Amino acid sequence: MSSSVIDPQSRGARQRTRQLAISEAVMAEGSVRIEQLAERFDISLMTVHRDLDELEDRGLLRKSRGVATATSTALVESSDVYRSNRQLAEKELIAHAALDFIEPGQAIMLDDSTTTFHLVQHLHTKTPLTVITNTLTIMNELRGTRGIEMVGLGGEYFNWCSAFMGRTTVREIAELRADLFVMSTSAIVDDISFHQRPETVDVKRAMFESASRRLLLADSTKFTRRALHGMLPLADFDAVIVDPGTAADDVSRLRDKNINVIVARRAVGPRA
Numbered sequence: 341m342s343s344s345v346i347d348p349q350s351r352g353a354r355q356r357t358r359q360l361a362i363s364e365a366v367m368a369e370g371s372v373r374i375e376q377l378a379e380r381f382d383i384s385l386m387t388v389h390r391d392l393d394e395l396e397d398r399g400l401l402r403k404s405r406g407v408a409t410a411t412s413t414a415l416v417e418s419s420d421v422y423r424s425n426r427q428l429a430e431k432e433l434i435a436h437a438a439l440d441f442i443e444p445g446q447a448i449m450l451d452d453s454t455t456t457f458h459l460v461q462h463l464h465t466k467t468p469l470t471v472i473t474n475t476l477t478i479m480n481e482l483r484g485t486r487g488i489e490m491v492g493l494g495g496e497y498f499n500w501c502s503a504f505m506g507r508t509t510v511r512e513i514a515e516l517r518a519d520l521f522v523m524s525t526s527a528i529v530d531d532i533s534f535h536q537r538p539e540t541v542d543v544k545r546a547m548f549e550s551a552s553r554r555l556l557l558a559d560s561t562k563f564t565r566r567a568l569h570g571m572l573p574l575a576d577f578d579a580v581i582v583d584p585g586t587a588a589d590d591v592s593r594l595r596d597k598n599i600n601v602i603v604a605r606r607a608v609g610p611r612a
Contacts, residue, residue: 374408399411430583457478474493474543479492518551531573531597534569556572559585560590575597579602
């Protein structure tokens with residue numbers, strides 16, 4: 341299995357950590373001169389410009405006239421750079437709970453969420469599997485993994501989430517049938533999953549319709565956030581997996597609506 345994402349010493353991991361730190365510094369101050377960022381992180385101007393270009397492409401900030409400026413909160417929270425380092429422990433607990441829904445021989449469809457990516461790193465324990473995804477980071481992670489046949493969905497590439505989306509992607513999804521679809525969401529409002537980006541909503545809805553069973557992974561912060569575009573009612577999922585930090589009132593309310601809510605256990609034992 342590729343280790344570039346999970347190996348903290350790898351060049352890619354160091355770059356990702358540095359870019360996250362740069363983005364957080366800019367968000368905290370609103371705007372920072374590029375020369376100051378180079379000095380603060382002890383990197384060359386060429387390197388900081390390269391990092392800022394990538395962060396700008398992912399919607400985290402704007403770069404103009406020697407200054408990096410933060411963008412809106414909604415755009416920031418869409419970026420996989422921002423999301424990948426949030427609620428790590430909670431996402432790992434949720435991912436282990438989700439493994440119980442996967443059986444060898446299945447075809448599973450995965451969205452572009454960072455919560456789902458935590459599940460990806462354990463799929464080698466459930467082989468053989470067919471994995472269908474529109475997400476480049478998942479494709480790279482599973483490339484060459486024994487026992488996993490991968491189906492990569494094409495379309496227009498969106499750098500902010502490292503995923504392919506658009507009409508071509510939706511059309512390809514409609515021609516497939518999966519045993520299980522696993523997804524996450526940006527926010528839960530009125531017990532409906534929401535996302536900031538309409539193109540993401542289109543893809544997730546298409547994946548939802550193409551799967552026999554559907555699983556939603558949602559850490560506790562999703563219940564306190566808001567987003568613009570409604571996707572799917574939680575009642576339509578076969579199960580909703582949350583972390584132990586989710587408010588008891590939220591869990592009780594969902595269960596009162598006959599939604600199958602699974603609270604991931606805190607202690608995760610070793611798996612085969």
